[in-house]
Amino acid sequence: MYICELTLQNFRCYSRLTLELPAGLNVFVGPNTSGKTSLLEAVLLLATTKSPRTNRDHEVVRWGSCWARIVGQFGSSGGASPNIAVTLKGQGQVAEGGEAVPSYLTGPKHVEIDRRACDSALQVVGQAPAVFFSPDDLQLIKGAPGVRRRFLNMAIGQISPRYLDDLRRYRRALAQRNELLKQVARGEADGPTLAPWTGQLVEAGVRISADRERFLAQLSPVAADMHGALTGGTERLQTRYESVLAGGGDDEERETAFREQLEKQWPREALLGATQVGPHRDEVVVTVDSRRLRRFGSQGQQRTAALALKLAEAQVIGRRRGEMPVLLLDDCLSELDPARAAGLLELLAGFDQVLVTSATATEALRRCNWTAWHELAEGIVRQKRGVSGTDE
Numbered sequence: 001m002y003i004c005e006l007t008l009q010n011f012r013c014y015s016r017l018t019l020e021l022p023a024g025l026n027v028f029v030g031p032n033t034s035g036k037t038s039l040l041e042a043v044l045l046l047a048t049t050k051s052p053r054t055n056r057d058h059e060v061v062r063w064g065s066c067w068a069r070i071v072g073q074f075g076s077s078g079g080a081s082p083n084i085a086v087t088l089k090g091q092g093q094v095a096e097g098g099e100a101v102p103s104y105l106t107g108p109k110h111v112e113i114d115r116r117a118c119d120s121a122l123q124v125v126g127q128a129p130a131v132f133f134s135p136d137d138l139q140l141i142k143g144a145p146g147v148r149r150r151f152l153n154m155a156i157g158q159i160s161p162r163y164l165d166d167l168r169r170y171r172r173a174l175a176q177r178n179e180l181l182k183q184v185a186r187g188e189a190d191g192p193t194l195a196p197w198t199g200q201l202v203e204a205g206v207r208i209s210a211d212r213e214r215f216l217a218q219l220s221p222v223a224a225d226m227h228g229a230l231t232g233g234t235e236r237l238q239t240r241y242e243s244v245l246a247g248g249g250d251d252e253e254r255e256t257a258f259r260e261q262l263e264k265q266w267p268r269e270a271l272l273g274a275t276q277v278g279p280h281r282d283e284v285v286v287t288v289d290s291r292r293l294r295r296f297g298s299q300g301q302q303r304t305a306a307l308a309l310k311l312a313e314a315q316v317i318g319r320r321r322g323e324m325p326v327l328l329l330d331d332c333l334s335e336l337d338p339a340r341a342a343g344l345l346e347l348l349a350g351f352d353q354v355l356v357t358s359a360t361a362t363e364a365l366r367r368c369n370w371t372a373w374h375e376l377a378e379g380i381v382r383q384k385r386g387v388s389g390t391d392e
Helices: 035-050 134-140 145-157 161-185 191-231 253-272 299-319 338-350
Strands: 002-011 015-022 025-029 065-076 083-089 109-113 130-133 237-242 283-288 326-330 353-358 372-375
Touching: 002 035, 002 237, 025 035, 035 065, 035 083, 035 130, 035 145, 065 161, 130 299, 130 353, 134 145, 134 299, 145 161, 145 191, 145 299, 161 191, 161 253, 191 237, 191 253, 191 299, 191 338, 237 299, 299 338
Parallel strands: 025 353, 025 372, 130 326, 326 353
Antiparallel strands: 002 015, 002 065, 065 083, 083 109, 237 283
């Protein structure tokens, strides 16, 4: 999978931009704040309808504008070529250049596939898969368990629409059950009122847990190989899934185990007013040489492990879908020594398309055989790449 053309309007620092992108390696070189990361952000927003940098959609709209639009034309070796467009409402008072807000933008976000409006983000995710890595992904190792659960949700969601639907149903059931548990804690409700939501929680939760465990079983050996290639085989990366449902056999056995755990936790839940077990409490444990990286790893080890997990995510998505996702690497070389940077670039050769940002053209990049370059230095994007009207 690769993106052939990216068009931005009122997005971040760009007023208007049209960028043609070939397959293979594309390198964006320029100083900080020149708009490199925004290009990768736009591609991931098309793939997932979400920005990796903010949960507030209006923040990606160019300052002073009241709307932004991102359009991507994708292609693949398998013949699929979706055109995906996302239009977002901003908080500006006037439209850029006097242009009116599109009439179809009736809410905060409007998404289209092949110029047909989508009813839900579920229709978009997986159409043009992409994997994004940035320096902030250090939190994938050192952050709270919720960060690693989101990693699994994003990865599995791009290969299984059913997983996203299960996740939606689970979150709804969890919210309703927790609200009733708060009433129980206040003496305003009793246990039997929870039964319908508990049933939905268990049904969706069992499937989520099984999907996560299956995905991580595929991811772990690939991540270990990637990590070995980045470190020269000097360290051994391992990942495991911690859940009350892990290793529980078939769905029926997992359902029984889940209900038993809920019954066991009932006195505590009734006291605290919150569901105490389930996929929303699961964890992914990452170790190097049997030591937990979250507690005992150096920042360099944590960064290398996070990068290995992201590369492995892309590989597993590629194997499951039959085509590699677009790989987006934001400033991934700055913290790597020359040997690891060179090792990373060798690993990238197996991808259909890779978009890399860098503040400087490192020696490893200069020696790379892939030849597509885009320079953002001094606010200039090469005109022959089809770019116009940036405000960098």
